[in-house]
Amino acid sequence: MKTILNGTQVAITIDRLCHQLIENHLDFSQSVLIGLQPRGIYLSDRIYHTLKKLLPGVHINYGKLDITFYRDDFNTQLHVPNETTIDFSLENKKVILVDDVLYTGRTTRSALDAMLDFGRPSVVELLVLIDRRFTRQLPIQADYTGRTVDAIISEKVKVRWSDRDGKDEVILE
Amino acid sequence: MSLSVNHLLGIRGLQRQDIELIFQTADQFKEVLQRPIKKVPSLRDTTIVNLFFENSTRTRISFELAEKRLGADVVNFSASGSSVSKGETLIDTVNNILSMKVDMVVMRHSASGAPHFLSRHIDVPIVNAGDGINEHPTQALLDAFSIREKLGSLAGKKVAICGDIMHSRVALSNIYCLKELGAEVTVVGPPTLIPKHMETALGVNVSYDIRETLAWCDVANVLRIQLERQNTPLFSSLREYSLAYGVNRKLLDSLQKEVVIMHPGPINRGVELDSDVADSGHSIILNQVENGVAVRMAVLYLLSGKKSGKLVE
Numbered sequence: 001m002k003t004i005l006n007g008t009q010v011a012i013t014i015d016r017l018c019h020q021l022i023e024n025h026l027d028f029s030q031s032v033l034i035g036l037q038p039r040g041i042y043l044s045d046r047i048y049h050t051l052k053k054l055l056p057g058v059h060i061n062y063g064k065l066d067i068t069f070y071r072d073d074f075n076t077q078l079h080v081p082n083e084t085t086i087d088f089s090l091e092n093k094k095v096i097l098v099d100d101v102l103y104t105g106r107t108t109r110s111a112l113d114a115m116l117d118f119g120r121p122s123v124v125e126l127l128v129l130i131d132r133r134f135t136r137q138l139p140i141q142a143d144y145t146g147r148t149v150d151a152i153i154s155e156k157v158k159v160r161w162s163d164r165d166g167k168d169e170v171i172l173e
Numbered sequence: 174m175s176l177s178v179n180h181l182l183g184i185r186g187l188q189r190q191d192i193e194l195i196f197q198t199a200d201q202f203k204e205v206l207q208r209p210i211k212k213v214p215s216l217r218d219t220t221i222v223n224l225f226f227e228n229s230t231r232t233r234i235s236f237e238l239a240e241k242r243l244g245a246d247v248v249n250f251s252a253s254g255s256s257v258s259k260g261e262t263l264i265d266t267v268n269n270i271l272s273m274k275v276d277m278v279v280m281r282h283s284a285s286g287a288p289h290f291l292s293r294h295i296d297v298p299i300v301n302a303g304d305g306i307n308e309h310p311t312q313a314l315l316d317a318f319s320i321r322e323k324l325g326s327l328a329g330k331k332v333a334i335c336g337d338i339m340h341s342r343v344a345l346s347n348i349y350c351l352k353e354l355g356a357e358v359t360v361v362g363p364p365t366l367i368p369k370h371m372e373t374a375l376g377v378n379v380s381y382d383i384r385e386t387l388a389w390c391d392v393a394n395v396l397r398i399q400l401e402r403q404n405t406p407l408f409s410s411l412r413e414y415s416l417a418y419g420v421n422r423k424l425l426d427s428l429q430k431e432v433v434i435m436h437p438g439p440i441n442r443g444v445e446l447d448s449d450v451a452d453s454g455h456s457i458i459l460n461q462v463e464n465g466v467a468v469r470m471a472v473l474y475l476l477s478g479k480k481s482g483k484l485v486e
């Protein structure tokens with residue numbers, strides 16, 4: 001087991017990602033933040049709350065998207081859905097999709113499909129905490145990356161969050 | 174986590190966690206139905222046949238909408254005008270349809286047990302959309318789902334099932350479902366329309382006094398008088414039935430409490446339920462219809478996972 005990011009590094013990385021978002025989205029008046037269920041929402045919650053601290057008084061549209069019904073492996077597996085809470089339109093908005101790990105790219109592809117049912121965004125960006133390079137099965141890349149990791153297929157990247165798992169860390173097993 | 178059954182033949186075969194899984198999934202489909210685009214591609218590779226050997230409006234439309242909103246291909250069959258009138262057997266009809274590579278069957282039949290019989294002969298998932306006077310499981314699920322939505326939970330709630338219990342598949346499925354989820358159930362109606370030994374066989378209370386039962390309950394599920402299933406009349410007249418067992422505004426107002434009113438439809442207005450109650454704020458009849466699509470989407474989605482050894486995680 002190898003620690004990729006410890007608690008302090010996770011906090012610093014999230015701060016950096018938030019500053020990058022502010023550089024590109026300024027007051028978020030035309031931007032929305034969408035966390036991907038089930039695990040991306042822990043990161044998107046942190047991003048949202050950090051942005052709120054950095055931009056006091058600014059309203060940020062924040063939703064959570066479940067992609068269960070849009071997966072491309074429904075021929076072989078069915079999954080129990082998680083909650084989707086998007087109470088605003090995505091029409092002509094700049095959407096920032098947030099997930100913890102970018103691996104094959106299939107979850108992101110499903111998210112793009114699912115998202116279109118809520119409107120047609122003007123721009124879609126992808127923010128991930130961990131980008132596993134060289135494992136992509138689809139032509140999908142992140143716009144904001146916390147840490148890039150080279151891992152072989154048999155290894156697993158696990159992201160732990162203090163509010164769910166007791167402490168913040170990213171490990172390679 | 175997956176359903177413990179391969180078919181939805183009745184509520185009797187379901188466990189509590191099955192019902193809760195269906196509700197959990199239906200919650201998410203209900204959210205899908207609020208979106209500008211109300212369709213998801215989950216069953217894009219699935220063909221479903223709706224076999225309706227008995228008349229139906231809302232159940233058939235509800236199933237068809239559910240199937241289409243899941244992206245499934247849908248084939249509709251109704252017995253009238255089919256080869257059934259030439260003497261073809263049920264098994265032959267179904268096998269012929271299945272030969273055309275159908276993945277799931279939704280069936281309504283006037284004979285109790287018809288889907289159970291079929292499930293022993295074919296190996297695709299079957300959803301019972303009502304069989305004779307036996308069960309109507311998706312109706313019971315959507316009824317319980319609607320009560321849960323209105324009152325928060327089923328546990329400890331008092332539910333009255335009113336009217337023609339004898340001929341109602343909705344009543345039997347509702348009793349199984351409500352009891353499984355911890356509700357207390359009373360059936361009320363004329364003695365001739367309530368089967369004997371219901372207390373001991375099904376664990377429900379029996380009452381012949383509609384006023385007393387409405388004063389007791391949180392929810393009244395009023396059933397249709399099924400004249401088409403009665404060979405000999407079991408009460409003197411519709412007018413007398415309405416006077417003795419009809420639910421009307423005057424009766425509800427005299428109770429000085431809120432009773433949630435449900436009806437599986439179609440309503441005989443002015444017989445078991447008056448219009449001023451059916452269309453009032455107490456009534457969740459249209460919510461039942463709306464929830465029917467989400468609940469049926471959940472059932473079809475979860476059962477399709479049983480096809481070809483799919484897993485539900």
